[in-house]
Amino acid sequence: MIRDTIINILVETKNKFTINELEDKVMQKFSSLDKYDRAGGYLGFYQIVQSLHEEGEIIPLKANEESSKVPSLPLKWKKRTNEVSQSWSDLQFVRAEAGNLNVAFYKRHPEMQTELEWGRIETVLQFLPTRDSRIYISKEERSYELFGQEKWLDKKEDGDRFLKRIGITLEDFRAKSYGEPFVFWQNPLSNSSKQALIVENLSAFHTIKRALITFNHIYNLQVDVLIYGEGYHIMRSFPFIDEVGAPEKIYYAGDLDPHGLSILIDLCKNYPEYPLLPAENLYRAMIRNHSQTTPANGEFLTTVLQDFLSRLKTDEETTRAIKDLWDCKRRIPQEAVNFETISKECNDGYI
Structure with missing residues (x-):
């Protein structure tokens, strides 16, 4: 898929280009970094560029620099040019x-x-x-x-x-262009749709649904409508939020990693007219209950981290924990909080 994307971009690009410009355009064709990574990411991009070079479709310029990524590629390129006469009248x-x-x-x-x-x-x-x-x-x-x-x-x-x-x-x-509707659950213990909670992962959706049925709240957050965001899919399906009653507050909770934070930030930027907020109590519970951290993929952009932290009203300890994850390129998934965790903390007085 990346090869077809590169070829189509090259058709429309000028004769000379940089490898960074080309990869930026390729990445823009994917709706998220996660999807770009799943399609092969930079390594796939590198292999296809090398293949196109071997086929003579693109040629590195002489007296060239190397790109900063590993494995590196020549920075400046040009397309093979063939003289073709006009065929339309x-x-x-x-x-x-x-x-x-x-x-x-x-x-x-x-x-x-x-x-x-x-x-x-x-x-x-x-x-x-x-x-x-x-x-x-x-x-x-x-x-x-x-x-x-x-x-x-x-x-x-x-x-x-x-x-x-x-x-x-x-x-x-x-x-x-109609998006694909999201999966949601209307809390039968609620008679309104004032507060909605969007979660990134399917397992978190089922766990929180179970907690709401049992305790009628999740870490003191009342939830009338629970929505399965399905990762970046929520970016396309979010407009269907009006069909569940136009909530007065919409909370979001995802993995504590570049992708999870970026989803919330992108939602806020693309849909500024909606009252989107981070579900802080859930993030605190993830930090409090995680048994281990794992290596994280994606770009650790300082702007994303700062934007996310600016939306929190949390304690310094939680802020420091999130910054440490970012600095160490580690992550905590939503699965750090499970129904056993929630039940135990309920008995211990956390919720």
Whole structure:
């Protein structure tokens, strides 16, 4: 998957580029660092760049520096250039421009002037005059109608890049992108939806659900709606929060690691109109009850840590514990708190 992403990016990039610019663009195609890592991460990126070099598709510049990552790559590169003559007629370009399509990319890249690509442009030109009379349907439905593939317009597919090339949006297609709803549990002991709790992991979802049924709270936090965030999936599914009653407060608890902290920070930045807060008592319980820490993956960005800590109203001991994890590149998963832990602390007076 990374190889296809790199090739598509190279088609649209300028002749000379740096390896850092290329990897940044590749990472942006994934919705999270975790997904990039699972697809192969930097090592996969390195191997594909080496392969493209061996195939002669990209060439390192002379008098070059090395990148800072290990294994390192030459910093500056250029694409192999082939002289390709224009294959679309001037009349085709005039027709596309008359339909308010941006075809500058195809003039710069004649190798993209294929019969298949023109067929797609023709499809767009036929649809646009009818758009005012069309009703909104899902992106997948419109993609199937126009291009014969329901997923072709997805962000990671060619269709998304095609639309950007010609200056068209989903709005022009009268198409909407709907996220996948999250799994949630409505507390039967509550008759409102004022407070919601989102948890990153599935095991934590079931444990906290069990605790709420037993104690009707989790570490003194009243929860009316419990939501399984499913890692970074919550970034796409979060808009469905309004369908569970538009809570007045929305708490979040995830793993104490770069990914877990980043999810909360990204939620706050992408949905600033919602009252999102860290579930501090749960984080304190994780620190208090962890039996060991484990090595953490991801980028330990100081900005993420500082942003997360600025949202806490906790004691210095907890703050120091989180900073120590960050400095040592260690993590505590949500599984540090289990139902046995919760039951024992309830009996000991913690909750």
